[in-house]
Amino acid sequence: MIMATGQSLPGQRRWQRVLGTLMIWLTAAMVTLSVLTAGAFLGLLLWFAGSWLTAEGMASGGVLVRFWGNLQQLLFQPSASLGIEAMLPAIIGTVIMIILMTVIVAPLGVLVAVYLSEYAKNTWYTELLRIAIQNLAGVPSVIFGVFGLGFFVYAVGGEIDGWFYAETLPRPTFGTPGLLWASLTLALLTLPVVIVASEEGLARLPTSMREGSYALGATRFETIIRVLLPAAGSSVLTGVILAIARAAGEVAPLMLVGVVKYAPTLPVSLQAPFIAFEQKFMHLGFFIYDVAAHANVGEGRLGLICAAAVLLVGLVMLLNLTAVLLRKRLRDRYQALSEE
Amino acid sequence: MPYMQRDALIQASQFQSTAARTPPGLVVQQLSLSYPGNGSALVDINLDIPAGAVTAVIGPSGCGKSTLLRCFNRMNDTIEGCRYSGAIYVGDNNVLAAATDVTALRRRVGMVFQRPNPFAKSIYDNVAYGPRIGGIRRKRDLDEIVERALRDVALWDEVSDRLHTGALRLSLGQQQRLVLARTIAIEPEVLLLDEPASSLDPISTLKIEELIYELKHTYTIIIVTHNMQQAARVSDWTAFMNGGKLVEFDETDRIFTNPVERATEDYITGRYG
Ligand SMILES: Nc1ncnc2c1ncn2[C@@H]1O[C@H](COP(=O)(O)OP(=O)(O)O)[C@@H](O)[C@H]1O
Numbered sequence: 001m002i003m004a005t006g007q008s009l010p011g012q013r014r015w016q017r018v019l020g021t022l023m024i025w026l027t028a029a030m031v032t033l034s035v036l037t038a039g040a041f042l043g044l045l046l047w048f049a050g051s052w053l054t055a056e057g058m059a060s061g062g063v064l065v066r067f068w069g070n071l072q073q074l075l076f077q078p079s080a081s082l083g084i085e086a087m088l089p090a091i092i093g094t095v096i097m098i099i100l101m102t103v104i105v106a107p108l109g110v111l112v113a114v115y116l117s118e119y120a121k122n123t124w125y126t127e128l129l130r131i132a133i134q135n136l137a138g139v140p141s142v143i144f145g146v147f148g149l150g151f152f153v154y155a156v157g158g159e160i161d162g163w164f165y166a167e168t169l170p171r172p173t174f175g176t177p178g179l180l181w182a183s184l185t186l187a188l189l190t191l192p193v194v195i196v197a198s199e200e201g202l203a204r205l206p207t208s209m210r211e212g213s214y215a216l217g218a219t220r221f222e223t224i225i226r227v228l229l230p231a232a233g234s235s236v237l238t239g240v241i242l243a244i245a246r247a248a249g250e251v252a253p254l255m256l257v258g259v260v261k262y263a264p265t266l267p268v269s270l271q272a273p274f275i276a277f278e279q280k281f282m283h284l285g286f287f288i289y290d291v292a293a294h295a296n297v298g299e300g301r302l303g304l305i306c307a308a309a310v311l312l313v314g315l316v317m318l319l320n321l322t323a324v325l326l327r328k329r330l331r332d333r334y335q336a337l338s339e340e
Numbered sequence: 341m342p343y344m345q346r347d348a349l350i351q352a353s354q355f356q357s358t359a360a361r362t363p364p365g366l367v368v369q370q371l372s373l374s375y376p377g378n379g380s381a382l383v384d385i386n387l388d389i390p391a392g393a394v395t396a397v398i399g400p401s402g403c404g405k406s407t408l409l410r411c412f413n414r415m416n417d418t419i420e421g422c423r424y425s426g427a428i429y430v431g432d433n434n435v436l437a438a439a440t441d442v443t444a445l446r447r448r449v450g451m452v453f454q455r456p457n458p459f460a461k462s463i464y465d466n467v468a469y470g471p472r473i474g475g476i477r478r479k480r481d482l483d484e485i486v487e488r489a490l491r492d493v494a495l496w497d498e499v500s501d502r503l504h505t506g507a508l509r510l511s512l513g514q515q516q517r518l519v520l521a522r523t524i525a526i527e528p529e530v531l532l533l534d535e536p537a538s539s540l541d542p543i544s545t546l547k548i549e550e551l552i553y554e555l556k557h558t559y560t561i562i563i564v565t566h567n568m569q570q571a572a573r574v575s576d577w578t579a580f581m582n583g584g585k586l587v588e589f590d591e592t593d594r595i596f597t598n599p600v601e602r603a604t605e606d607y608i609t610g611r612y613g
């Protein structure tokens with residue numbers, strides 16, 4: 001078959017047209033979908049405002065009054081007859097766990113990324129490491145829970161108890177699911193996201209920037225700490241944002257390593273050491289699961305679930321917003337690398 | 341542009357910083373270099389670069405000009421598998437010796453690259469980077485160093501009101517002068533300039549050339565350039581390279597008016613790639 005180069009055949013043109021039309025439709029469909037999602041979200045909120053209170057018999061007053069009354073009740077008052085706990089401890093537990101996870105995963109991920117990008121030579125070992133990291137991202141999350149339970153809780157926690165809490169054995173202190181192990185498990189789960197984003201951020205920096213630093217008599221370490229990491233900071237934060245989003249969506253693994261339906265005390269306090277790392281804690285995601293599966297709320301079930309869902313999403317958005325603002329500040333200060 | 345005022349400032353600052361300084365010359369002996377999988381890039385180079393003058397290195401693309409320059413501050417050490425032999429004396433020290441403290445060497449022999457490469461930091465932090473690495477911490481000292489370096493490269497008037505904004509917002513010409521200021525801030529003795537004006541517009545190029553002219557009394561300067569007129573304008577000595585070898589080295593006037601080698605003449609008159 002002979003084809004003149006640089007001359008598009010009618011068939012090709014038609015293809016392009018069809019493809020173009022398809023793209024337009026696809027885009028339109030996506031826009032519609034996102035608008036619908038946002039609408040549904042608002043709908044859920046309203047549903048929450050109107051539905052559950054009827055079950056509790058406080059149907060008087062306008063929507064906002066009922067909403068407020070509902071919110072208060074949900075946040076602060078557990079109901080034994082309905083079998084639901086107050087949501088505030090669950091909110092606090094979720095936030096503390098995600099913050100702790102972030103504190104663990106960010107430096108760890110950056111460390112691995114720096115190793116891969118700046119130190120590792122291209123050997124079979126680093127190849128293996130990269131493949132392992134990519135595979136880690138594909139492991140079902142509940143498997144992480146199993147690993148956390150086996151490794152963190154029983155192996156590491158049991159060992160810690162043997163060394164430091166021998167007098168209280170056989171009652172375990174760290175050798176049982178708790179906040180620290182849940183955070184570590186989630187950190188492991190989200191590690192690939194942070195590593196990949198940070199490594200890409202570092203790899204994107206031009207060689208000339210590294211050479212510029214070396215040419216001024218800087219060592220490799222100084223170059224990494226003072227030039228490369230600040231310049232790749234917004235990529236690292238992007239990774240952290242994705243990690244938070246991923247972590248906030250997980251419930252299954254947490255049920256194995258520290259989250260419970262009811263915890264008598266909060267994992268945080270105003271006295272040192274402020275965070276009770278070994279304590280079990282409550283979690284919004286688990287709250288949703290628990291209400292859906294076990295609570296005795298009858299008709300109000302969906303409204304209640306929606307309320308918790310709205311709160312969970314709101315929380316994640318708040319945490320993400322913090323990271324996004326931080327990233328913006330970083331970018332404003334340094335301005336993103338110019339086109340190149 | 342207030343030239344008079346600027347020149348006065350530059351002279352004043354030179355008087356301060358480098359009053360009784362004599363920069364070293366460089367002696368290259370039997371320098372050969374090869375990159376992995378690419379054969380030899382430099383073949384038995386012998387060269388005697390005079391102190392306190394501007395030496396231009398010219399030659400066709402890929403003849404090894406950058407490679408030669410990067411030997412002087414051991415920048416080629418960062419390329420894995422790059423092998424070299426021979427000796428380069430900066431003053432009395434053979435910098436290619438294994439015992440050389442490379443970071444200390446790079447503070448003596450500063451380098452400006454072909455494309456401006458400011459860090460993703462503020463203007464101030466870019467210039468203060470070298471001194472900070474060198475252990476200078478006091479803000480007053482740093483302020484002084486930054487101002488002096490920026491004045492030396494005639495950038496102070498343009499940026500003094502936005503020292504703490506991102507350096508990447510500057511124009512390319514400004515960025516290249518900033519990078520030069522960053523290098524000068526650590527007070528090296530030798531300046532290596534690898535086609536410093538090749539990505540700049542004519543006005544910025546002119547500024548860089550003026551700077552070279554002004555700096556040559558206090559630094560030993562080696563400049564790689566593609567531009568014959570530029571070599572003729574700014575340099576005192578010129579080395580012509582071809583195929584990894586040094587073909588001819590002489591005073592610039594001689595190279596351009598009466599070269600010994602046929603290849604040099606061909607290249608200069610444009611009869612060569
Ligand atoms: N990092 C490198 N790895 C392998 N070969 C290189 C490398 N850098 C330069 N070379 C080769 O060495 C030769 C000289 O390059 P260079 O010194 O950059 O030339 P010039 O600066 O004169 O244009 C060229 O053939 C180039 O391809």
Ligand SMILES: [Mg+2]
Pocket residue numbers: 405406407
């Ligand atoms: Mg070059």
